[in-house]
Each structure stands twice: as C-alpha cells, then as structure tokens.
Amino acid sequence: MLHLQNYINGALAAPAGGRYLPNVEPATGRVFSHIPDSDAQDVARAVQAAEAALPAWRRLPAEERGRLLVRISELIERDLERLAQAESQDNGKPVSLARVVDIPRAASNFAFFGTAAQHFASETHFQEGVALNYTVRHPLGVVGCISPWNLPLYLFTWKIAPALAAGCCVVAKPSEITPYTAFLLSELCIEAGLPAGVLNIVHGTGPGAGQAIIEHPAIKAISFTGGTKTGEHIARTAAPMFKKLSLELGGKNPNLIFADCDLQEAVQTSLRSSFANQGQICLCGSRLFVERPVYEQFREQFLAGVAQLTVGDPQDAGSRQGALVSEAHLQKVLGYIALAHEEGGRLLAGGQRVQLPGRCAEGYFLQPTVFEGLAPDCRVNREEIFGPVVTLTPFDTEEEVLAWANGTEYGLAATIWTRDLHRAHRVAHELQSGIVWVNTWLHRDLRTPFGGMKSSGVGREGGLEALRFFTEPQSITVKL
Numbered sequence: 096m097l098h099l100q101n102y103i104n105g106a107l108a109a110p111a112g113g114r115y116l117p118n119v120e121p122a123t124g125r126v127f128s129h130i131p132d133s134d135a136q137d138v139a140r141a142v143q144a145a146e147a148a149l150p151a152w153r154r155l156p157a158e159e160r161g162r163l164l165v166r167i168s169e170l171i172e173r174d175l176e177r178l179a180q181a182e183s184q185d186n187g188k189p190v191s192l193a194r195v196v197d198i199p200r201a202a203s204n205f206a207f208f209g210t211a212a213q214h215f216a217s218e219t220h221f222q223e224g225v226a227l228n229y230t231v232r233h234p235l236g237v238v239g240c241i242s243p244w245n246l247p248l249y250l251f252t253w254k255i256a257p258a259l260a261a262g263c264c265v266v267a268k269p270s271e272i273t274p275y276t277a278f279l280l281s282e283l284c285i286e287a288g289l290p291a292g293v294l295n296i297v298h299g300t301g302p303g304a305g306q307a308i309i310e311h312p313a314i315k316a317i318s319f320t321g322g323t324k325t326g327e328h329i330a331r332t333a334a335p336m337f338k339k340l341s342l343e344l345g346g347k348n349p350n351l352i353f354a355d356c357d358l359q360e361a362v363q364t365s366l367r368s369s370f371a372n373q374g375q376i377c378l379c380g381s382r383l384f385v386e387r388p389v390y391e392q393f394r395e396q397f398l399a400g401v402a403q404l405t406v407g408d409p410q411d412a413g414s415r416q417g418a419l420v421s422e423a424h425l426q427k428v429l430g431y432i433a434l435a436h437e438e439g440g441r442l443l444a445g446g447q448r449v450q451l452p453g454r455c456a457e458g459y460f461l462q463p464t465v466f467e468g469l470a471p472d473c474r475v476n477r478e479e480i481f482g483p484v485v486t487l488t489p490f491d492t493e494e495e496v497l498a499w500a501n502g503t504e505y506g507l508a509a510t511i512w513t514r515d516l517h518r519a520h521r522v523a524h525e526l527q528s529g530i531v532w533v534n535t536w537l538h539r540d541l542r543t544p545f546g547g548m549k550s551s552g553v554g555r556e557g558g559l560e561a562l563r564f565f566t567e568p569q570s571i572t573v574k575l
C-alpha cells in the first residue's frame with residue numbers, strides 16, 4: 096500500500112515519530128494509502144529548512160523564481176491525467192471534473208504567479224523639490240499555508256504559488272483527508288529543481304501538524320482556507336503572536352434570480368453552482384431566491400436538470416455527482432436534511448444516501464437534494480451545509496431578496512441573474528458579499544481580489560493582493 100511522505104529540505108522524508116494515518120477513498124470507503132501523522136518535530140525541521148533556504152531564495156531575481164514556478168506548472172500539465180485520477184480517488188469527485196477544473200487550475204496558479212511577480216512594481220511618491228518616497232516590498236520570510244479537502248491541489252497551489260513568487264519560503268499542510276496530490280506535487284517540485292527548503296510539505300492532522308504550524312514563532316504569516324470555526328481558532332492562536340493572517344472561510348451563498356433573466360441559462364448555471372463537486376465548494380450557491388413570476392417555471396426546469404445528475408462511480412465518464420469526501424461529512428449533510436424536514440421544508444428532490452453496486456457499495460454517495468418552503472431565516476438557510484443540498488424560495492421585491500441574501504453571518508459570493516444592468520449594479524453594491532457574479536458563476540480571473548466579508552474571512556487573495564499579503568512594505572523617504 097502507498098505510504099506518502101513529507102517533503103522537507105528538498106527530499107521526501109518519513110515523519111519523525113514514525114506514525115501514519117489511514118487515507119480512505121470516498122467512493123469505496125476503503126483505505127488506499129497511509130499518510131504521515133507529523134508533529135511539532137517535523138514542522139520544526141521544515142521551518143529550519145525554510146529559514147536556511149530563505150536568504151538565497153529572496154535574493155533570486157523574480158524572473159528566476161518565476162521560471163521555476165512556470166516549470167512546475169508545465170510538469171503539472173504533463174501529468175494532468177495522473178493527477179486528475181489521484182484527486183478523484185482521494186476526494187471522491189468525478190475524474191471528469193478534476194481533469195477540467197482542479198488540475199488545470201493548479202497549473203494556472205503556478206503559471207500565473209510565476210509571471211505576476213515580474214509585474215509587481217513598487218510605488219513611488221514624488222514631492223517636487225522636497226522628497227522622493229518609495230516603497231520596497233520585502234518577502235515576509237517563512238510563511239504557513241494550510242488548505243482544505245474540497246479542491247485539494249487547486250487551493251493548495253493557490254496559496255503556495257504566490258508565497259514563493261513573492262520570495263517567501265513555505266511550510267505547507269494539505270488536508271489530512273485529501274493529501275495525495277500534494278504528495279505528487281512534492282515529487283514534481285524535486286523534478287523541477289526547486290531549491291531545497293524553499294517549499295516544505297508536512298502532512299498530518301489539524302490539531303497535530305496544523306497546530307504546530309500556526310504556533311511556530313518563526314512563521315510570519317498564515318494563509319488558511321477551511322471552516323469558519325477553524326479560522327476562528329487560528330486567529331485566536333496566531334493573532335496574539337502578530338502573525339499576518341489571510342483567512343478564506345465558509346459561505347452560504349445566495350443566487351438572486353430575477354424574472355427578466357435568461358431563464359434557461361440561469362437554470363443551467365444554477366445547477367452547476369448548486370451541485371458542482373457535490374456542493375463542496377465554498378462558492379456554491381445554496382440559497383436560490385427566484386422572483387415569483389418565474390418561480391414555478393424555474394422550479395420545473397431546475398428539477399428536470401437535477402434528475403439528470405447521475406450519481407455514480409467517480410471514475411465513470413457518465414457520473415455527474417461523485418462521493419462526498421468522508422462518512423463523517425456525509426452524516427453531517429444528512430443531519431441537515433433531517434433538520435430541513437423538522438423546519439418544515441418540502442422535499443422536491445433527493446434527500447437519501449445512494450447505495451451503488453460493485454466497488455462503490457460502501458461509498459459516501461448522496462442524491463442531489465432540493466427543498467422549498469423553508470423560512471429564509473431558518474437554520475438550514477443560515478448555516479453552511481457544504482454539500483449537495485439547496486433551497487428554493489420565491490421573492491416579490493428587490494428589498495426583500497436583499498434582506499434575505501444578506502441575512503446570514505456569511506458574505507462570500509453571490510450570483511445575480513437579470514438582463515437589467517442598472518439593477519445588476521444596484522443590487523451588487525447592496526450585497527454584503529466579497530464576490531458578486533452577474534449572469535455567470537465561478538468565472539475566475541486570477542487577477543481579481545478573492546475573499547469574503549463578515550464570517551467568510553479576513554483579507555483577500557488573488558493577483559496583486561496575494562503578493563501584497565506575502566510581502567511587508569517598507570517606506571523610504573529621500574530628501575531632495
């Protein structure tokens with residue numbers, strides 16, 4: 096059986112304590128690999144290696160750093176099929192999705208930041224006859240990157256690539272639930288010739304390796320994506336140590352579907368935004384508010400689309416829905432389905448675990464599920480479910496739908512469907528949401544600031560925002 100290894104100081108390494116954790120394939124419920132259960136000793140070794148690599152890495156011209164990152168991107172593209180298979184096996188997502196979304200985006204993350212570093216200019220402020228002020232952005236130093244299980248390589252590289260591009264050295268931990276592609280990435284970094292210690296990947300649990308990263312005094316910043324509760328814990332631990340924090344947390348995203356929209360497109364895209372990756376994307380729209388004149392039409396077409404979402408073996412080309420990531424997560428989502436019944440919801444589709452035949456008989460499959468008739472402020476409409484469960488609610492006025500859309504503690508993403516541009520801008524400006532899409536969803540230009548308001552996070556990643564996060568500005572003023 097496959098035993099994954101840490102990647103420390105340029106080489107693969109067993110965990111210091113010799114302990115391993117089982118890693119389960121969600122589609123089968125069977126253990127298919129073991130991962131290091133690393134502890135503070137492994138993190139200390141990784142930090143030591145990163146500190147040793149830092150002086151040379153930060154002095155390397157941005158073009159040279161960029162060349163290495165672009166090389167990693169090319170190797171990811173070369174190994175696309177292998178990585179897509181690995182991601183699907185580890186996470187339960189259809190391999191067809193990993194092939195077109197997860198792995199291409201991981202390659203783009205390295206390519207984008209490999210070149211972005213060369214466009215990252217420093218600011219100057221000239222006061223004629225008085226002074227020249229200029230800003231130098233120094234790499235922060237050694238930074239920690241911690242990522243979740245839903246988009247494993249996609250989000251892991253979204254953090255690592257800008258940190259490396261900015262001249263930082265990294266100690267990174269992927270989710271213990273989906274470590275496989277991060278391990279394969281360490282092999283590609285060795286092949287690309289990334290200098291030893293520049294990137295270190297330590298596997299293990301949140302309370303084990305993760306906690307050691309956030310507590311380590313030499314780690315200057317933490318970039319984290321994951322659950323809001325974990326984000327709170329990280330902030331409580333790291334903020335008093337004056338670490339810089341970028342926290343990308345949960346969401347409970349609304350889709351606002353106005354009667355004048357292109358209904359067919361709204362239905363098709365809402366199917367994707369509801370159920371892509373089994374609804375396990377923080378940007379998924381889980382509350383669908385539909386203007387009353389088109390509510391019934393939307394519901395009929397949407398449910399017809401849901402009926403086409405075949406739940407099946409992630410390896411099958413025909414599967415549109417794979418497995419949820421773990422038995423524990425499946426039980427959490429089933430708990431919310433039970434709660435939706437208790438809160439008076441009418442089940443329109445799904446609601447049951449799926450028992451597949453053959454190799455997937457013990458897998459964690461769930462029908463895509465739709466409820467209506469729930470109050471906009473009930474728990475199911477306020478709490479993050481992070482699974483294939485959405486609610487439909489009719490609305491009558493713009494004011495009403497805005498109040499409902501903004502009525503949760505979250506503020507990550509929202510989608511507006513309308514042909515009225517004035518309304519689109521007006522409503523977008525009123526939404527308490529870090530990201531607003533109009534007549535589209537998951538359109539991602541990597542130059543745009545990415546992140547949430549309220550309990551959805553602190554700070555922004557993406558484009559120059561990420562490079563700013565991983566650097567420390569120093570103002571220098573010269574008297575003229």
Ligand SMILES: NC(=O)C1=CN([C@@H]2O[C@H](COP(=O)(O)OP(=O)(O)OC[C@H]3O[C@@H](n4cnc5c(N)ncnc54)[C@H](O)[C@@H]3O)[C@@H](O)[C@H]2O)C=CC1
Nearest residue numbers: 242243269270300301302305306321322325344345377481
């Ligand atoms: N992107 C998102 O918005 C995500 C949201 N979630 C939400 O969070 C809920 C819980 O899922 P989990 O897998 O438990 O997410 P999590 O937030 O616990 O895990 C994310 C990452 O944080 C690490 N981590 C956990 N505790 C830590 C600690 N004390 N110090 C440092 N790192 C730590 C984990 O090992 C993992 O790498 C999900 O049911 C879902 O609702 C989960 C994953 C992603």
Ligand SMILES: O=C(O)/C=C/C=C(\O)C(=O)O
Nearest residue numbers: 245320343376377378539
């Ligand atoms: O950067 C993106 O395009 C998507 C990010 C998604 C998450 O952060 C998430 O699902 O956690």
